[in-house]
Amino acid sequence: MLKILKSGLQTTVQDLGRTGFQKYGVIASGAMDPYAHRLANLLVGNNEQAAALEITLAGPVIEFTEDVLIALCGGDLSPQLDGEAVGTWRTLAVAKGSTLTFGEPRIGARCYLAIAGGIDVPAVMGSRSTYLRARIGGFQGRALEKGDELPIGDATQQQKALQQHGENDFDWQLAPARYFEEPVIRMMPGRQFNLFDEDSKKRIFSEAYTVSANSDRMGYRLEGSGLALKTPAELISEAVAFGSVQVPADGNPIVLLADRQTTGGYPKIGQVASVDLPLISQLKQGQQLRFKEISVADAQQRWIEQEQSIHRIKAAIQLKWEEWT
Amino acid sequence: MNISFSPLGDQAIVIELGNEINEQTEQQIRKVAALLESRQPEWMTEFVPAFVTVSVFYDPCLALYDKVKIELERLLAHLGEDIPAESRTVEIPVCYGGKFGPDLEFVAQHNKLTPREVIDIHTAGNYSVHMIGFAPGFPFIGGMSEKIAAPRRDSPRIRIPERTVGIAGMQTGVYPIETPGGWQLIGKTPLRLFRPENDPPTLLQAGDKVIFKEISEDDYHAWEEDPDAENP
Structure with a gap:
């Protein structure tokens, strides 16, 4: 069991999201940084879809009431086990009674805590992700609070064998994902790109935009030089996607993220390449980003390369596990 | 009919079936949705029908944009042959006015x-x-x-109770869960619209015909005891 001694800013149970229900207005949810989430699961021998904790900026205090295998991937929120700094992007054996705490967020905004066996909350519509607004999924449909006790799913024989190892036995770490202070985000022109005036079409790919305070799992509101349509247009609502960049009447773009609504009526100036979504999700309020144009074909190629790389990482982890057991 | 395709990023494609909301386009959307539902191409992860578009989400590791587009074109060539799907009629009981519909007065005054x-x-x-x-x-x-059309409220309400019936412009709708919102509120239904434990998880689906039926506050409370019942 995981015992929450302090809640932190916003800690939620997330998997890779709810698929197939957007046509009913049910949002996808899921990890904001799916790459880090997947790798954390692979490092503890889980299926990459297993439910993990998404920890935001100020982390929680968690006590482990049994021997467990964990991995922390994503932003570096200065994690400590029983007061000792602990490594990220690696497999860790944690003894019963240990306490995990977090300190200053150094790089990135979100860290994923995966645990062998996964967080064992009931699946709702095929997913364990927390849907805060509808109060379903995750742990009782809400962010974690002090006193919550989260059940852990059954570990496999191999996971159980590894749990018996000491904390420092796994002298092997994955290359951490690189998050940047001022990232360049690759973006495809959006469905309504050509409705924008010439000036806006140039500026979106040349100027810096700042993440505003009004940013959360639903979307990041960016501030910069305002963007405008050639002529005002009333659009008919249609589906949006993870990474759609909408521009409402005030001219400030909004990047839609994991908890986006299923449909929207604002013109979309762009669509962030899926491989670059983690770079945005890991930004903190006040940080800047720039957009760089990429074609759909290139963005798909990058995605396929990333999937191949994850496949290789998975194979490498399996080899290591065989070595360790 | 003019069908056009365009990418919604690297993992979705938008099928555009018209450029204005009308009966014919709506029928086409229903047909496309029914076709996708029955064929379930292996690369498709899900689809989202809207007013004049159907967006199809897919796994680029199984098919790239050009292949998805060609396969959808092939699929949609059969569109005309299908008989339009019969639509269901769902009756929604509503207790109008009073505490359930604080803006009924406003909608009345606005329209004299x-x-x-x-x-x-x-x-x-x-x-x-x-x-x-x-x-x-x-x-x-x-x-x-x-x-009975009425403009949205100047500033949206922070909290609209679930199952409240509202009007915005020429549209009417029902809030299934508690959310912020700017619609004018005229009443409330005892029926639960969002049913996460069911498949499908919603009472209403795109294409359904809807009838609103007035009920008394007593009937409302009796019905609320069993919010999934078709009849109290």
Whole structure:
């Protein structure tokens, strides 16, 4: 069991999201940084879809009431086990009674805590992700609070064998994902790109935009030089996607993220390449980003390369596990 | 008919079936949705029908944009052959006015009607669900009389109780879960619209015909005891 001694800013149970229900207005949810989430699961021998904790900026205090295998991937929120700094992007054996705490967020905004066996909350519509607004999924449909006790799913024989190892036995770490202070985000022109005036079409790919305070799992509101349509247009609502960049009447773009609504009526100036979504999700309020144009074909190629790389990482982890057991 | 395709990023494609909301386009959307539902191409992860578009999400590791487009074109060539799907009619009981519909008065005054007349017009309409979006199970319902149209509120309410019936412009709808919102609120239904434990998880689906039926506050409370029942 995981015992929450302090809640932190916003800690939620997330998997890779709810698929197939957007046509009913049910949002996808899921990890904001799916790459880090997947790798954390692979490092503890889980299926990459297993439910993990998404920890935001100020982390929680968690006590482990049994021997467990964990991995922390994503932003570096200065994690400590029983007061000792602990490594990220690696497999860790944690003894019963240990306490995990977090300190200053150094790089990135979100860290994923995966645990062998996964967080064992009931699946709702095929997913364990927390849907805060509808109060379903995750742990009782809400962010974690002090006193919550989260059940852990059954570990496999191999996971159980590894749990018996000491904390420092796994002298092997994955290359951490690189998050940047001022990232360049690759973006495809959006469905309504050509409705924008010439000036806006140039500026979106040349100027810096700042993440505003009004940013959360639903979307990041960016501030910069305002963007405008050639002529005002009333659009008919249609589906949006993870990474759609909408521009409402005030001219400030909004990047839609994991908890986006299923449909929207604002013109979309762009669509962030899926491989670059983690770079945005890991930004903190006040940080800047720039957009760089990429074609759909290139963005798909990058995605396929990333999937191949994850496949290789998975194979490498399996080899290591065989070595360790 | 003119069908066009365009990418929605690297993992979705938008099928555009028209450029204005009308009966014919709506029929086409229903047919495309039914076709995708029955064929389930292996690269498809899900699809989202809207007013004039159907967006298809896919796994680029299984098919790239050009292949998805070609396969969809091939699939949609059969569109005309299908008989339009029969639509369901769902009756939604509503207790109008009072604490459930704080803006009924406003909608009446705005249209120089009495609250009674607003209720009579609202219950007499032939409605259909154009799209589900905004919130789980939230129906965008078309077909409301312009005699009871009313603008959105200047500043949205922070909290609208679940199952409240509202009007915005020429549209009427029901809030399935508690959310912020700017619609004018005229009543409340005891029926639960979002049913996460069911498949499908919503009472209404795009394409459904809808009838609003007035009920008394007593009936409302009796019905609320069993919010999934078709009849109290």
